[in-house]
Amino acid sequence: MRGDGNGPGGTRAPDEATPVISVRQLSRAYQQGTTTVTALADVSTDFAAGRFTAIMGPSGSGKSTLLHCLAGLDRPTAGEVVLAGTALSRLSETARTRLRRDRLGFVFQAFNLVPILTVEENITLVERLGGHRLDHAWRDRLVALLGLADRLRHLPAQLSGGEQQRVAVARALVHRPAVVFADEPTGSLDSRTGGAVLRFLRQAVDEFGQTVVMVTHDPAAAAQADRVLLLRDGSIVADLATPTTDVLLSRLAALEAAA
Numbered sequence: 346m347r348g349d350g351n352g353p354g355g356t357r358a359p360d361e362a363t364p365v366i367s368v369r370q371l372s373r374a375y376q377q378g379t380t381t382v383t384a385l386a387d388v389s390t391d392f393a394a395g396r397f398t399a400i401m402g403p404s405g406s407g408k409s410t411l412l413h414c415l416a417g418l419d420r421p422t423a424g425e426v427v428l429a430g431t432a433l434s435r436l437s438e439t440a441r442t443r444l445r446r447d448r449l450g451f452v453f454q455a456f457n458l459v460p461i462l463t464v465e466e467n468i469t470l471v472e473r474l475g476g477h478r479l480d481h482a483w484r485d486r487l488v489a490l491l492g493l494a495d496r497l498r499h500l501p502a503q504l505s506g507g508e509q510q511r512v513a514v515a516r517a518l519v520h521r522p523a524v525v526f527a528d529e530p531t532g533s534l535d536s537r538t539g540g541a542v543l544r545f546l547r548q549a550v551d552e553f554g555q556t557v558v559m560v561t562h563d564p565a566a567a568a569q570a571d572r573v574l575l576l577r578d579g580s581i582v583a584d585l586a587t588p589t590t591d592v593l594l595s596r597l598a599a600l601e602a603a604a
């Protein structure tokens with residue numbers, strides 16, 4: 346069942362009514378020589394805790410820019426992101442780095458594992474970096490759920506793409522982040538292994554109350570989400586509740602045709 350269940354390691358699921366991210370009049374412009382490119386134009390929305398949101402849209406519509414601004418990886422030109430109660434614009438670069446490390450989890454298309462560390466060391470990297478004391482029972486549960494128990498001493502290069510992405514997912518969830526940001530998490534995987542990653546993200550939301558925000562080009566992946574935001578030219582043009590793959594395909598085709 347969606348939206349209820351226990352939080353990570355047995356805590357209560359977060360209150361769905363409380364936005365974990367609030368975005369107000371967010372704009373991001375890039376200067377390219379004498380031209381200004383508007384990547385985001387006056388975006389306002391909220392992301393409820395314990396929900397799975399996908400962000401879709403044609404190439405260049407601003408998906409990555411939005412994700413990067415939400416996660417404090419990029420600074421907007423105007424507007425504000427309040428993440429887990431903290432206004433990002435007020436933070437120094439160091440404080441934003443700390444917030445990303447301590448409160449957020451990231452899954453990228455290219456896995457981004459540390460090649461010289463074992464699977465176990467990659468999963469617990471946050472502990473080495475920040476003196477974070479991890480809940481080892483929760484870590485072991487994640488390892489088991491993601492089918493990684495017999496891979497812990499391997500190096501990333503010894504794993505398949507699907508296994509590497511499952512390690513990245515474990516690393517993203519192990520410190521119980523306020524939000525997991527996933528940028529094309531299935532983009533480098535075939536549909537079967539990508540499906541396993543998506544099912545696990547869905548399970549993390551349903552059973553552990555995790556909040557997930559994912560950028561994807563794949564309508565079948567986005568159809569796993571509770572909510573899909575469609576972007577065009579840096580603006581949200583549709584906000585859809587549990588759309589099917591077919592609905593997303595036709596909405597995206599209409600956006601491409603109108604471009």
Ligand SMILES: Nc1ncnc2c1ncn2[C@@H]1O[C@H](COP(=O)(O)OP(=O)(O)OP(=O)(O)O)[C@@H](O)[C@H]1O
Binds near residue numbers: 375382383404405409
């Ligand atoms: N660092 C940058 N410098 C200049 N322009 C940029 C930069 N990053 C993004 N842009 C521009 O901003 C717009 C939005 O880019 P963004 O990468 O957010 O789109 P996207 O929807 O994620 O695209 P894609 O699906 O192709 O990854 C595009 O026109 C892009 O060229």
